[in-house]
Amino acid sequence: MRVASEAPGLASSVNVGAFNLGNAVGAAAGGAAISAGFGYAAVPIVGALIAASGLALVFVQMARQRQPKRGSRRDVSATHNR
Numbered sequence: 001m002r003v004a005s006e007a008p009g010l011a012s013s014v015n016v017g018a019f020n021l022g023n024a025v026g027a028a029a030g031g032a033a034i035s036a037g038f039g040y041a042a043v044p045i046v047g048a049l050i051a052a053s054g055l056a057l058v059f060v061q062m063a064r065q066r067q068p069k070r071g072s073r074r075d076v077s078a079t080h081n082r
Contacts, residue, residue: 026047026050029047029050030046030047033045033046
């Protein structure tokens with residue numbers, strides 16, 4: 001909401017939409033596992049894989065935010081000190 005202070009209604013609706021999309025993808029993946037013949041025992045495993053991939057994306061984004069951007073002051077000063 002801090003980033004979307006001009007349109008909090010839009011930010012809220014996008015947030016709800018993301019949750020709905022997650023529910024739909026999870027249901028589809030679980031149904032695909034059952035349809036593929038893996039049975040009901042595979043559904044929690046599929047859910048865990050989806051959650052692990054989401055966590056991996058969070059870590060990738062955190063690592064990308066820590067890197068200095070090209071042309072930024074920190075990047076330029078680091079090259080001039082060599």
